[in-house]
Amino acid sequence: MKRYWKPGILILILISFAFIGCQKVPAGYIGVKVYLLGSNKGVDSEELGVGRYWIGINEELYLYPTFTKTYVWTYDSQEDSESNESIDIQTKEGLTVNADVGIQFRIDPSKANILFQTYRRGIDEITDSVLRTAVRDSLNRLASAMTSDMIYGPGRVDLIEKATVAIRDEFIPKGIIVERLYWIGTMRLPExxxxxxxxxxxxxxxxxxxxxxxxxxxxxxxxxxxxxxxxxxxxxxxxxxxxxxxxxxxxxxxxxxxxxxxxxxxxxxxxxxxx
Structure with a gap:
């Protein structure tokens, strides 16, 4: 009786590993398979389209959206993040203006490997750190030549449009297509x-x-x-x-x-x- 149990247990283990190792690239995403060990350590030579793939123990699959993804960096903890992700902007007078900013972007499928090789991170980490930092720096660079009443008034549209162009030009070669940046609500100033x-x-x-x-x-x-x-x-x-x-x-x-x-x-x- 024991003889028949051992092959059965082995088969169950193999089936379990098969299900665990099989991962899916869903519609609207492009996958990048990364080797974690051995001589092939790094990024696979081609991106993985929609479908199921065997991902071994020494491999990891990263998913990047090819559809338009929207994210907001806000003061409100009820939005995409529980922490305060709003952006501080320094004006020409040295005054700090706080604002909520939204972004819409997607990944160029033909440059998914370049994106991972550049940042070695998933899309959430890239959004939270890389994109947010770039947007904040661009807004501050442009706002440094503007007064607070310009930013708070009619100049806010021009500011966000110029920042959109700058961010788009910076990230297109890296595989991120930024469609637009936009303000959310009104800016926060000292009372x-x-x-x-x-x-x-x-x-x-x-x-x-x-x-x-x-x-x-x-x-x-x-x-x-x-x-x-x-x-x-x-x-x-x-x-x-x-x-x-x-x-x-x-x-x-x-x-x-x-x-x-x-x-x-x-x-x-x-x-x-x-x-």
């Missing part, structure tokens, strides 16, 4: 600075509103003036045209052919009826 900037923005908006009202008033005044001048010109034209002959002609055109029923005598107030 006193925020109040001062809000007051300044409000004053600018009020001034612009008054300028618009003044332009509208001037435009309406010009319209009213033009209408008045047009009416006066029409009156002058009509008065010039109303000669005695023209008045008589208009009177004849309007006469219905009937004589008046009552007429006033010459130099008298008595009305004499005509029948």
């Amino acid at each position: 006193k600075v925020k109040q001062a900037l809000d007051a300044k923005i409000e004053a600018i908006q009020k001034a612009e509103s008054r300028e618009n009202e003044l332009r509208e008033a001037l435009a309406q005044a010009k319209i009213d003036k033009a209408k008045a001048e047009g009416t006066a010109a029409q009156i002058r034209l009509e008065s010039q045209q109303l000669t005695p002959l023209m008045i008589q002609k208009l009177w004849i055109e309007k006469w219905d052919g009937k004589l008046p029923q009552n007429m006033m005598g010459d130099k008298t107030n008595i009305l004499i009826p005509f029948k």
